[in-house]
Each structure stands twice: as C-alpha cells, then as structure tokens.
Amino acid sequence: GESVGLHLPTLSVQEGDNSIINCAYSNSASDYFIWYKQESGKGPQFIIDIRSNMDKRQGQRVTVLLNKTVKHLSLQIAATQPGDSAVYFCAVQGYHNFNKFYFGSGTKLNVKP
Amino acid sequence: DTGVSQDPRHKITKRGQNVTFRCDPISEHNRLYWYRQTLGQGPEFLTYFQNEAQLEKSRLLSNRFSAERPKGSFSTLEIQRTEQGDSAMYLCASSLSGGALIGEQYFGPGTRLTVT
Numbered sequence: 001g002e003s004v005g006l007h008l009p010t011l012s013v014q015e016g017d018n019s020i021i022n023c024a025y026s027n028s029a030s031d032y033f034i035w036y037k038q039e040s041g042k043g044p045q046f047i048i049d050i051r052s053n054m055d056k057r058q059g060q061r062v063t064v065l066l067n068k069t070v071k072h073l074s075l076q077i078a079a080t081q082p083g084d085s086a087v088y089f090c091a092v093q094g095y096h097n098f099n100k101f102y103f104g105s106g107t108k109l110n111v112k113p
Numbered sequence: 114d115t116g117v118s119q120d121p122r123h124k125i126t127k128r129g130q131n132v133t134f135r136c137d138p139i140s141e142h143n144r145l146y147w148y149r150q151t152l153g154q155g156p157e158f159l160t161y162f163q164n165e166a167q168l169e170k171s172r173l174l175s176n177r178f179s180a181e182r183p184k185g186s187f188s189t190l191e192i193q194r195t196e197q198g199d200s201a202m203y204l205c206a207s208s209l210s211g212g213a214l215i216g217e218q219y220f221g222p223g224t225r226l227t228v229t
Contacts, residue, residue: 004155009153041222042220042222042223043115043117043204043206043220043221043222043223044156044204044220045115045220046217046218049217089155089156091155097169099144099161099163099168099169100158100161100169101158101218102158103154103155103156103157104155105153105155106153106154106155
C-alpha cells in the first residue's frame, strides 16, 4: 500500500504568523492528494485538494504546494488564527484503488495568542 | 456538524463481547467509508460501500469485523469477540460519486470504543 508521513508531529506558531505543514508520500505515481483538519472530538474535515498535474492550489487562507520530484506536499496557512489549532492530515488516493485513501499520522498545530 | 451522524459516540465493552456501531450518512451520498483511528495516528481505511455493495475491504480487517449497508442508506459495523487491540475511534465518512471534489468525504464525529 501507500505510505504517507508527516515531518513534524507538533508545530507551534504565533497568532498572525504563517504556518507550513509538510507531508511526504511514497508512490511517485500518486495522482491525488487531500489535506484534512481534525479538531478535538470531531471527525476530519476536508480543507483543500490537489491533483498531480498541478504544483499549487490556493483556497481561502490556505495554499497547497506539490513537489512531485521529491514526493512532498505542504499546506500553508496564512495569518494563523486560534481557530486553526487542530491536527492536520495529508491523505493520498490509492494508485491501484481509487476508492482508498491513505492518511499520514498528522501534525498538531498549536496557535499561541 | 457535517451531516453524518454516528451512534453511539462512546462504547465501553468487555473483551469478548460483540459491539455494533451505526452510521447515518448524508442522505444523497452513495459512497460510505469506515475508518479506524488510534491515538496519534491518521484514519486507517477499513471498508467502502457504493450504495449497498461493499466494494472494498482492507486486509487489516479480520473476520471478526463485518459491515453492512442493507438499503444503501445507513451502515453498521460489527465487531465480534472484541479484543483490547480493537480500542480505537471508528469513523464513518460519506461522499457523492461524480462530485467535483472526489476526495471530499464528510466525516462523522466517530464512535470511541474502549475494550477492557
């Protein structure tokens, strides 16, 4: 199966600063990637996705960057707010099975006021 | 609230007992997923339904686990002869095939199982 890893289990940032959460994946043929946010006591919530034919995709205060050469993607959150405090997961769609998604272990983002 | 509900939210059971969880997806969603999540880890795929058909089942899912979606609406996940290693959060998610965002699964709040 696929392998997905996040670089840092915990990230602490000051309110108002930008946050960058990184993720690495194993299969160079992977085509579709998603970032999820999980708040305490809740299920994961879709944030943004990107296909392998793109290098960058922007949403509201979030940007996902994909570097296929080194099999790395990142989530950038601009002007981080206390409400952004959560665990962030990257997920990769299975190459042989499009209905399966492989999640990394998550990065916990702590936003300091 | 995503529109996906799960019941119960918490379940404590003794080793060897059977447990059943229920998931009610968003009504128009034809795809339904079950995941297991342990502390500090991301969700781990267990099984997937399209309408009432179970199309995929993880090899990690032992034969003590069974899932159904009898009418293509709600789903149940049963664990027989529970073991302490089954303690985890069980998440259900639903999505609409053909939707613009194919990864946009809507997750329920999960059922936390504790096996003592």
